[in-house]
Amino acid sequence: MRHVxxxxxxxxxxxxxxxxxxxVVDCFDRVALVIDPGPNMDAHVRALLTTAAERxxxxxxxxxxxxxxxxxxxxxxxxxxxxxxxxxHPRCTTPHARNLELDGELRVGERTFSIMDAPGHTFDHIVxxxxxxxxxxTGDTIVGEGTVVIAPPGGAMRPYxxxxxRLAREYSNARFILGGHGPVVNDAKAKIAEYISxxxxxxxxxxxxxxxxxxxxxxxxxxxxxxxxxxxxxxxxRQILAYLDALCSEGRVSATPAxxxxxxxxxxxxxxxxxxxxxxxxxxxxDAELGAEYRIEKLDxxxxxx
Ligand SMILES: [Zn+2]
Numbered sequence: 001m002r003h004v005x006x007x008x009x010x011x012x013x014x015x016x017x018x019x020x021x022x023x024v025v026d027c028f029d030r031v032a033l034v035i036d037p038g039p040n041m042d043a044h045v046r047a048l049l050t051t052a053a054e055r056x057x058x059x060x061x062x063x064x065x066x067x068x069x070x071x072x073x074x075x076x077x078x079x080x081x082x083x084x085x086x087x088x089h090p091r092c093t094t095p096h097a098r099n100l101e102l103d104g105e106l107r108v109g110e111r112t113f114s115i116m117d118a119p120g121h122t123f124d125h126i127v128x129x130x131x132x133x134x135x136x137x138t139g140d141t142i143v144g145e146g147t148v149v150i151a152p153p154g155g156a157m158r159p160y161x162x163x164x165x166r167l168a169r170e171y172s173n174a175r176f177i178l179g180g181h182g183p184v185v186n187d188a189k190a191k192i193a194e195y196i197s198x199x200x201x202x203x204x205x206x207x208x209x210x211x212x213x214x215x216x217x218x219x220x221x222x223x224x225x226x227x228x229x230x231x232x233x234x235x236x237x238r239q240i241l242a243y244l245d246a247l248c249s250e251g252r253v254s255a256t257p258a259x260x261x262x263x264x265x266x267x268x269x270x271x272x273x274x275x276x277x278x279x280x281x282x283x284x285x286x287d288a289e290l291g292a293e294y295r296i297e298k299l300d301x302x303x304x305x306x
Contacts, residue, residue: 007024009038009074020036020180024052031059031060032059037073040076048078064086066124088124113129120161136188137179141179174189215303256303271296
């Protein structure tokens with residue numbers, strides 16, 4: 001894929017893996033599209049400008065896959081430096097000049113990208129498909145390694161699963177996936193199938209844990225994510241919440257207030273204070289990824305509806 005240059009932002013973390021992937025796509029006619037300009041870091045913006053200039057490309061368009069702080073903010077300085085047009089999902093609150101036409105197309109130079117509305121990780125998420133290069137640009141819908149966070153209220157599980165199903169159905173010709181983090185995926189079909197079955201497996205594990213008597217989110221996390229490092233349990237708690245929201249709204253699980261207050265340990269898992277744990281830039285990313293503005297103040301008991 002010589003026409004796509006990955007410029008990785010220097011923002012590694014457990015949430016962003018080795019850093020956010022920004023893509024400079026050669027669209028012929030000496031013009032380039034930048035997909036996910038990344039965090040607003042001077043060195044990164046300079047790296048994007050240099051990458052394009054070294055190849056004789058003029059950046060004329062910028063697309064943000066979604067508005068999270070590790071993907072979108074550099075759109076502003078990059079557009080300022082190049083005069084490029086910034087495109088985003090109509091619901092995206094990152095400043096952008098043009099709304100993408102959902103389930104329509106975007107033409108840049110001689111390249112045409114299909115734009116798919118891709119709710120789930122966030123509600124302002126899009127996926128691009130370059131038919132000629134058989135490549136999906138998936139942002140945080142699918143990443144190069146591991147799985148992505150689906151956390152309410154910005155994210156929701158059933159829309160996410162529907163997005164994955166749609167990718168499997170409508171983009172079965174795709175060969176490559178270039179995600180927002182991690183390496184290139186060389187077997188798109190297998191990766192999409194893996195993501196679909198992973199979500200089903202987690203839901204089955206959650207239902208099993210409920211039927212074994214786990215009632216609260218912390219109890220469910222301890223069972224379902226027993227193999228996962230404890231530092232990641234706050235993220236796991238938000239995933240469990242996303243499944244429970246879906247199951248409750250489908251009438252398959254009920255929620256009732258627990259007859260006791262939340263312990264300090266439970267509170268810390270459900271509402272981690274990132275500012276005291278990590279540096280402020282990463283705290284911003286974690287807050288956005290995990291929907292931390294949504295506080296879980298009371299403990300609920302969940303049960304299967306029989
Ligand atoms: Zn994200």
